Amino acid sequence: MNTTTLTRSAATLPVATPKDVPVPTPYGPTRFAPLAIGPLLAAALDEVDVGLALVDPDARALHLNHRAQECLADGTVLTLRDGRIAAPHGEDALAVARALRDAAERGLRRLIHIGRADARRSAAVVPVQLGVAALMLGRSHLCEDLSLQGFARAHALSDAEARVLAALGRGEAPAQIARTHGVALSTVRTQIGAIRGKTGAASIRELLRMVAALPPIVGALRH
Template identity: 35%
Template sequence: MWQLNEMDYGTAAQAGRQSLTPKGPGAAMLLRMLDEIDYGVLVIDAQGQIQHANHLARHELASGRLVMVRGNSLLGSTTEHSAMIQQGLDHACRGQRKLVLLEQNELELSLAFIPLSHPLEAESPTVLVLLQRQSTCDNLAVRMFARNKGLSPSEESVMIGLCRGLGVPEIAREHGVAESTVRSQVKSLREKTGCSSIRRLMQRVTSLPPVVPALRIITPMAHGATEFVHP
């Protein structure tokens, strides 16, 4: 599912690197489980070579917004970002966890570099890289929460607007209704969810399990290509 040959990482295949894709009867199930998590997950080696990536990580790399792959190496979209990624990798290879914040204009992406092995335990340490969820609103669990609490479609839309950081006036303009209507829907939201305030409601929403809404389709790279492409 995420094996390097399926990602068409030509340089990795030529180098003959050993894939970290798990083997055994439960391997396929484990990979499917990781694909359902609404976070990008990467495993890289000490040289920054991508050994493993789940579907959302591949999607983020394909977008090329703030991170990308070149010659099978994890890089940033700018020299500065690449240097920050290297810093995170260096910390993880020394057994230290490191959070890297990439920002460019209005785009932002946080990456957590987590050592999977102690520097003294392996000659070639491996590092787990967790990518932030881009939007709470994209979490399928938010829709599931709305159904569980019996929210109407309009109430669910208002809750999604609140998740996006919109205020009552903005939600009213977006939906083409009066602000008083939105305030009534917000009151109904609080009553149905048992939350004393919108802040409490947002806390509940952001703490929901990260469930990916749907697997995105990515067009495979041609052999030896230097860029991801996607529809």
Template identity: 35%
Template sequence: MWQANETISTRSHFSAAGFGAQGGLEQALLLRVLDEVDYGVLVIDGQGRLRHANHLARHEMISARLIMNHGNTLLGVTTDFTVQIQQALEQALRGQRRLVSLRSASRELSLAFIPLSHPLETDEPSVLVLLSRQSACENLAVRMFARSQNLSPSEESVLMGLCRGLSIPDIAAEHGVVQSTVRSQIKALREKTGCPSIRLMMQRVNSLPPVVPALRIVSPMPHNAMEFAQP
């Protein structure tokens, strides 16, 4: 668990963008913006301590499916995952960008380690860690898109199935209908969205801006005390 008395300093990381000099209001606003990003964001300092985690990163760590927090340090759930994370972090602190892919039987997570400082610079070394984006079916913008196109509930369900990569037989079996019904619904989807094919419709859906579902946002924090709330 995060220590409640450990205040997370973000001023040194963001002052170059003009936020630190303006005081706490701009800092808090920036951190709220990071909570709306559709992938986990972590900032780790030169001693390997977690200095910031947006809400999706906190959700991922508390779920402990592939990564977790222990003693304010980013670890993997296995020794091998931890070794990969520590090696990438050490290389990023030396100015090298690294990508780590962690896989289990039912889960895959990629982590990009990006240096926020150069080894020859005088500021405190730190590393930005970006986690995989959510899948299209978890993007709230997809449901917003369905509403804007006046899709019926059943058509929206078919659209979400296509986003999950399901085939027509799979969608039919899941909804308890015949395949011809699903094909009719897909035809209606194409007509309402103005897409001549499923492929182009999926391209349009995948290009939607990522929107984080409000219900998944953990309770507001005094930015950024990094205390875990239930996701």
């Protein structure tokens, strides 16, 4: 075989690119570079009641579920700049960037707190595979409205009782609920007692634990 033949044969061989080459990871088995997730998994992630973003070591967004898109569009705690997730405040920006890089490259897991005052949120950053991290934003509310409505129907709560339960879930005290609804404090306390009786909750704290454990039900209109 002459030199010309060798050159022609070599030209037809597949060339390995970085995304094709398996790389050993310090925190799990060998993985390949990520591909786009399928539509079925993407749809399932949209039903998750927390913002979930898959990112590379440079915080470049690879996938955002619906809740994450909402959070980033709001821009209060995190935002999307040129395709990268960033925090608006300097210290938060450094913490987020460091946590994402450490998770994607070193396999480190971290809980970070970002935002200011009432907008302060918690976020978990975990490794998915080498070069990919997941950012999960803590919920800003106790549970989805539809989940709460389903809970109220399942326990035969009246409309007034359901409104009181929703207010308790927002962290409102009975006196505040009474002022908002324009009723006496004794009325709200009676309604709370009725809610506890119908749900079997021994206290408001136990009632809120029950509500917090409800699975999310996302409204169909969102789709």
